[in-house]
Structures are given as C-alpha cells and as structure tokens.
Amino acid sequence: MTDTIRIDFAIAEGAVIRMLGLIERRGFLVRGLGMTEHESGETASMVVEISARDAGRSLDTLDLQLRRLHGISNVSVSSSAMSFAS
Template identity: 45%
Template structure:
C-alpha cells in the first residue's frame, strides 16, 4: 500500500480523469481525501494498492503528465524516514 499526494487544478472533469488514470494503470484506490479548492487548486491524499507488480514511480510520472495535475508527491514511509540521513549529512559511501 502506498500514499500519494496530488495537487490538482479545480476544473471540470479533472478529478474523474485523475481517478480513472490511477485505476487504468493497475492501482486500487483504498482511500481518498480531497480538500476544498483554494486559489483553484485542490489537494488530494490517496492510499493506493498495486494490482500485481505495478511501479509507483511509473504511475507518478504518468499522473504528473496530466494537464490538470500541478504536483505529485509520494511521502516517504515512516519506517524509511526514521533511517534517512538529515539533509547535508555526508553519505556513507566512500569517494572512489
């Protein structure tokens, strides 16, 4: 299961195009939270599950190409964020 956040222009048919694209790409929408539009932009948070071996990266790129999509973001899962290095920290790899 993955979380995805999308900023969508509030235009006629934009939400339907977005949701149908997610489903056509092989993902099940488990939950959806849509906030009221501010300045013509709606924030959407969705929890999606792939059918089979679907790539979240591919879906993210495809959604970002839709005309009314302003931004697509996949928050880092909490179990990964707890192990992430703070910004500006040197990596553990040694220069070659």
C-alpha cells in the same frame, strides 16, 4: 502494501475522474481518498491511499503519468499508510 499519493491540481471539470481513472487503469486499487480545496478556490489537493494489484506495478511510472495530466501542479508519493475516518 499501501502507498499514499498526494496530487495538487487545478479544479476543472473532469479532473478528479481523470486522475482516479489513470490510477485504476495503471493497476492500482483505491483504498481511501481525501480532498481539500485551497483558499483560492481554483486549486485543490487530493490524497489517495492505493495498493498495487500485483508486484509488476510501478509507483514511479504512475507518478510520471499523473504529472502528464492537464492541470497537475505536483505529485508526491509515500509508502507510509494513512488512515481515513470511517
């Protein structure tokens, strides 16, 4: 099963690496990734298509942990898979 997470965050050095590292350390595989910078140039949104490595992985826990990262303003999770262009 594939899930989609949208993360709104402040653009800062290392921000993307921190988010992706947390996702992988929590036992999720990154299946697709898209990112859009907002007009202000100070914030962006990242959409990550993920799948759990096993049934013991919790999206709710991942959501809470992402929200704790510095610079994160919003996290939303959906189970509807999104397709990324090849």
